[in-house]
Amino acid sequence: MNPLEKLAELQFKYAYLFIAATIIVTILIGIGIANTHLQTDLNKEMPQDLDVVKLNNKLSDTFGGQDTIFVLVSIDRQCEIENSDKDIRSKDVMNLLSEIRDVMVQDNSVNSVTSVVSIFDAMGGIPQSDSGVKTILESVPSSTAFFNRDKSATFMVISGSIGSSEEKINNFVSKANRDIDGIGKPACVKVVVTGSPPLRAILIEALQHDMVLTISIAALLIFLLIAVVKRSAGNSAIVMAPLMIGLVWTLGIVGWLGMSLSIATAGLGAMILGLGTEFGIFLLERYKEERDKGFDKEKSLKIALPSVGYGIIGSGLTTIIGFGVLVISPMPMLQNLGKMLALGIFCILVATIFAAPSIMLAEEDLSESLVRRIRGGGKK
Amino acid sequence: MSWIIEAYSDFVVKHPFMVMILAVLLTGLSLYGMGLVTTTETSYSNMLPQSYTEIKALNFVSDEFTASGDTVSIVVEIDPKVQGSDEIRDVRSVQALEYMDVLENKVRTVENVVSVSGMPDVLKTMSGGKMPKSQSEILELTSGMEQDGDSSKLQSDSGQNPFEGMVSKDYSLAVISIHISDLPKDKQSELISDINNIIDEAQKPAGLKVGLTGEIVVSSEVTKLIGPTMEQTSGLSLIGILIIVTVLFMSIRYGLTSLMAIAFGVLWVYGLIGFFGISMTSATSGSLSMIMGVGVDFGIQIVNRFRQELKLAKAEKAMKKTLDAVILPMSITTLAALIGFRAMSLGELTLLADLGNIMALGILTCFLAAVTIIPVVLIFSEKIRSRFIK
Secondary structure: OOOHHHHHHHHOHHHHHHHHHHHHHHHHHHHHHOEEEOOOOHHHHHOOOOOHHHHHHHHHHHHOOOOOEEEEEEOOOOOOOOOOOOOOOOOHHHHHHHHHHHHHOOOOEEEEOOHHHEEEEEEOOOOOHHHHHHHHHHHOOHHHHHEEEOEEEEEEEEOOOOOOOOHHHHHHHHOOOOOOHHOOOOOOEEEEEEHHHHHHHHHHHHHHHHHHHHHHHHHHHHHHHHHHHOOHHHHHHHHHHHHHHHHHHHHHHHHHOOOEEEOOOOOOHHHHHHHHHHHHHHHOOOOOOHHOOOOOOOHHHHHHHHHHHHHHHHHHHHHHHHHHHHHHHHHHHHHHHHHHHHHHHHHHHHHHOOOOOHHHHHHHHHHHHHHHHHOOOOOO | HHHHHHHHHHHHHHOHHHHHHHOOOOOOHHHHOOOOOOOOOOOHHHHOOOOOOOHHHHHHHHHHHHOOOOOEEEEEEEEEOOOOOOOOOOOOOHHHHHHHHHHHHHHHHOOOOEEEEHHHHHHHHOOOOOOOOOOHHHHHOOOOHHOOOOOEEEEEEEOOOOOOOOOOOOEEEEEEEEOOOOOOOOHHHHHHHHHHHHHHOOOOHHHEEEEEEEEHHHHHHHHHHHHHHHHHHHHHHHHHHHHHHHHHHHOHHHHHHHHHHHHHHHHHHHHHHHOOOOOEEEOOHHHHHHHHHHHHHHHHHHHHHHHHHHHHOOOOHHHHHHHHHHHHHHHHHHHHHHHHHHHHHHHHHHHHHHHHHHHHHHHHHHHHHHHHHHHHHHHHHHHHHHHHHO
C-alpha cells in the first residue's frame, strides 16, 4: 500500500488521537518560544571570516567596543515663545551641556564625553553671560566644529563600551534618556539622543512590533481570502490550522536551538504563512472534490492524501531548496534567514500531511453534529 | 471570474506567437531595467523609517557638523615571521613609530580626511613637536601605559590616558584613527582605495602587519559580496530545483520547461527592481534564490496538469483545459503569498519592507511567466515532438 494511503487510513481510524498528539507536540515545542531572543547587532550579521571584520573584532576586543552616542542640542524652530534666542551659544545651553556631561560620565560604560564645554574648562568655567560665552567661543577657532552653520545647534559625542547585548543597550539608552529628561532645559531648546545604540534600541522595539503585526495581518487576510473564496469560515480554519501549528513549531524549534530572530528574520511568520497556504488548500480542495463525488470520509481521504501529498512534498522541497541554499551565503544574516524559512516550510509541510487530515475529519464531524442539533435530531 | 480565465486560455492557445513576442519584448525591457539596479550598504539608519526623531537627529548631525563623519582605522600589528630575528616585536620601536608617522602624514593629504591621530602625534606633542629618536626616550614617555592609564605621568589635562585607544597594553598593536567627512558611498570607496594605496606603497619594516578597518570599510567589503552572493545562491538553487523537477517528471524536457517560470520571472523581477529604484542590500541579495524556490511551483503545476490532459487530447486542447483548471488555484496561492510578503511592508522596518516587496514582485512575475511562457513553450515543443515522431 502507498505509504500516504496507509497514513490516511491511520488518520481516519485514530483522528482524535492524531489531534491529541499534535496538541501535545505543539505544546512541548511551543515552550521553546520563550527561549527565542532578538539580535540587533549588525556586526554579528557580517561575514565573520572577512579580514576587515576580523580586524574590527580584534580592535573591539583590544580596546573595548566603541559605541558612539550623539546628543543633539538645538533651538526648537517650532517654539512659539516670542523673542526666544535663535543662537545656541548661550550660557544656559552651555550649562545644560555641562550638566549632561556630569550625568553621563557617572556611567561606568562611558569612556569619554566630548563637547564644546571642554573649551570653558581650560578657561575658568562657563561665563555668566551669553556675550561672555560668545566672546570666548569666537576666540577659539576650533570651537566652530561643534556648531552648525547658523549656530542653531550643537552636539556632544559620548564614547563608551555599552556591550552588545540587547538588554544592556536598552538599559543604557533608557537611563540616558531618563537622566537627560530630568535635567531642566532652557526655553525653546530641545535635546535628542541619537547614534547607533539609540537606533538599536528602536530596532529592538520595531522588531517585536513588526513580528506581531505582520503575523497578525497576514493570518487575518489569508483567513479572509480563503473564507471568501471557499465561502466557508470552517474551510478557512482547516487551511489555517496547519499554518498556525507549523508557525508555533518553527518559532519553538528556533527557541530550543538557541537561534536568534534578527532584522532579516522578523518577517519569518508572515512569509511562511503566505507560502505554506497552498499545501492546505490543495489537500482540502482534493478531499472536498472526492466527498462531492459521493465517496465516504475514509475513501475520500485515502484518495486525496496520496494524490496531492507527493505534489505538496515536491513543491515544499523546491521551496526548501530555494531557501536552504542561503546557508552557503557568506552573510550570517542570509544564512539564518534561509535556515529559518526552510525550517518554517518544513514544519508547515509536516503539519499539513500529519495533522491537517485529522483536523479536516474532526471539523466535518463537528459540522455534522451541529447540523443534527439544529435540526433537532439526535440519531446517527 | 471563470469567463476571464477561459477567454485568456483561448487567446494563449490560438495566438501563441503573439504571447511569445510580448514575453520577448517584456524580457528585453527587463534587461534594460536590470542595468539600473543599484546596491547599498546595510546600516542601522537605513533599516528604519526616516520619520523617527533619532534618525532625523542623526541625519542632522551628519549633514550639519563637519566633525560628525565616520572613522576608519589603520591597524599596525607586530607579526614576526622568524624566531630570534631582529624583526619588530613592540609597536613602540623607533622603526614602527617612524613608519606610522609616514602613514599619518600621507593620509592627511588625502581629500576628505578631517583629522588623523595616532601614537606619533601624541609623542611629538609630548616631546616638543619632534618625534623622539631614541628608544629609551620613547619608552620613558610611554611608561605606565600598562597600568591602565592610572599613572600620573600619562594623565592629560582631561584626566585621560593620551594613548587611550591608540595602543594595546602589550604593545603588539597600534591604531591610527582617521576621521573623515560625511561622504556619499562612491566617495567613501574612493577614499578607502586611496588609503589602501598609501598602505601598499609605504615601505613597511619587517615584522609588522598592517590593515584597514572601520564601519565603512566593513560596509564597503560586504557590499562587494552582494553580486557574487546572488550568483552563487541563485545558481545553486537552480541546480537543486532542476534535479528535483527532473526527478519529479522523470523527463529533462519537462523539467526544463517548468523552470521557464523562474528563469523569465527572475529576469522580469530584476528589471522591475531596477525600474522601481529598489536598492539591493546584503539582506535582500538572497531573495532571487528564494523567489526561484517559490516560483517554480507554478511551472510544476502547469506542466503536471498538461501531461495529464495530453493523455486525453491534443496539445492545444490539453493546454486550454490545463489553464482553465490551474489558473484559479494558482491565483489564490499567489494572492496568499502576496499577502504574506506585502504584510512585511506594513511594519516599521524598511529592510523587511524591501525584502517583502522584492519577494512579492518575484512571485507575481513568476506567476505571469508561468501562465504566458510555459503554455507557449509546451504547445510548440509538443508540435515539434509530434512532427519528429511522425
